[in-house]
Amino acid sequence: MDLEAHRAELTAYCYRMLGSVHDAEDQVQETLLRAWKARDRYDPAKASVRTWLYRIATNVCLTxxxxxxxxxxxxxxxxxxxDTEAPLRPALDVPWLEPFPDARFDADARADLRLAWVAAVQELPARQRAALVLRDVLDFSAAEVAEQLGTTVAAVNSALQRARVTVDGLGEAAAVRETPDPDRHAVIERYIHAFEAADVPALVKLLADDVVMEMPPVPLWYRGREHYGLFMERVFRLNGTGWRMIPTSANGQPALAAYAPNADGGHRRHTLQVFTVVGGLVTANVVFADTDLFDAFGLPR
Known part of the structure; x- marks a missing residue:
C-alpha cells in the first residue's frame, strides 16, 4: 500500500480546507500516520485507497x-x-490565508486552488466546506462524500446546496474553475520590467480599472488604478529602486518574489506577490509580506 503517493493531492485538499500550507502539511502527516496504523483494517472491497485516505483526511481537517x-x-x-500613506501595521493576531507553492506539490496550474476561491471557501462552515471541495473540486460522488463525512446523501446534498449559494453570493470568487488568461505570462513579464525599472506609469498601464491590491498581514487593501499607482510611488520612495523579481507560481496563478535593494548593493527578501490576470490586465495582486514564505516556495534568501 503506497500511501506516500497520495501526499501531494492530500496536501492540496487540506490546504483548501484550512487555508494554510503549514497546517495542511501537518494534517496530511497525521492522515498518513493514522492510515498506516489502521492499514490492517482497510477493506479494498469497500473503498479505494484514495477514497479511504480522503475520509481520514476529512476527519482530521474537521477536528x-x-x-x-x-x-x-x-x-x-x-x-x-x-489613504495610500497609511501606516503599514501588521495584524499578527489574524490567521491570514497563505499562498500555495505549486512547484512543491506538482499543482500544475490548478485553477481550483485560486486564492479568491480558497478565500471564499473559508467563509463556509467546516462540513459545508468539505462537501463543496469533495464534490465540486474532487468529483467524489454524493454517496462517497456521505461516507467520508459519516452522514447521509440527503445531508450532503443539502450542505452542498447551501455552500454553493454562499460562495455564489461572493461574486468573482464563485467559479470553482476558470480558464487562465492566455496573455498572463506576457503581462507578468511586462510587470517585471516595469517594477524593476521603478516605472509607475508603465505599471499602471498593466492594471484593470478596478484592480485590487492587498497586503497580508497588513489589514489594509486598495481598489483602483489610482490608489495602486500612488502606493507604488510610496514603495519606491521608501525602499529605493533597483529591485529584482523572480517568477514563480502560487495557487495556479503567476507569482513574483520581490527583492528590495540594500544599501550595499545586494537585495533582501521583501514580498511574495500573487496575481490574477483577466483580459490582458492585472485585476488583483495579493502581496504577502511574510518573508518566511520564501522558504516554503524554495526561493533564495
Missing part, C-alpha cells in the same frame, strides 16, 4: 477546524482604504 477561525484576506474584513 482541526473545530478550534480555529477562518483564514481571510484583508478584502474579506472591511472596506478598501483611501
Amino acid at each position: 482541526a477546524l473545530a478550534s480555529r477561525g477562518r483564514r481571510p484576506l484583508p478584502s474579506g474584513l472591511g472596506a478598501p482604504s483611501q
Whole structure:
C-alpha cells in the first residue's frame, strides 16, 4: 500500500480546507500516520485507497477546524482604504490565508486552488466546506462524500446546496474553475520590467480599472488604478529602486518574489506577490509580506 503517493493531492485538499500550507502539511502527516496504523483494517472491497485516505483526511481537517477561525484576506474584513500613506501595521493576531507553492506539490496550474476561491471557501462552515471541495473540486460522488463525512446523501446534498449559494453570493470568487488568461505570462513579464525599472506609469498601464491590491498581514487593501499607482510611488520612495523579481507560481496563478535593494548593493527578501490576470490586465495582486514564505516556495534568501 503506497500511501506516500497520495501526499501531494492530500496536501492540496487540506490546504483548501484550512487555508494554510503549514497546517495542511501537518494534517496530511497525521492522515498518513493514522492510515498506516489502521492499514490492517482497510477493506479494498469497500473503498479505494484514495477514497479511504480522503475520509481520514476529512476527519482530521474537521477536528482541526473545530478550534480555529477562518483564514481571510484583508478584502474579506472591511472596506478598501483611501489613504495610500497609511501606516503599514501588521495584524499578527489574524490567521491570514497563505499562498500555495505549486512547484512543491506538482499543482500544475490548478485553477481550483485560486486564492479568491480558497478565500471564499473559508467563509463556509467546516462540513459545508468539505462537501463543496469533495464534490465540486474532487468529483467524489454524493454517496462517497456521505461516507467520508459519516452522514447521509440527503445531508450532503443539502450542505452542498447551501455552500454553493454562499460562495455564489461572493461574486468573482464563485467559479470553482476558470480558464487562465492566455496573455498572463506576457503581462507578468511586462510587470517585471516595469517594477524593476521603478516605472509607475508603465505599471499602471498593466492594471484593470478596478484592480485590487492587498497586503497580508497588513489589514489594509486598495481598489483602483489610482490608489495602486500612488502606493507604488510610496514603495519606491521608501525602499529605493533597483529591485529584482523572480517568477514563480502560487495557487495556479503567476507569482513574483520581490527583492528590495540594500544599501550595499545586494537585495533582501521583501514580498511574495500573487496575481490574477483577466483580459490582458492585472485585476488583483495579493502581496504577502511574510518573508518566511520564501522558504516554503524554495526561493533564495
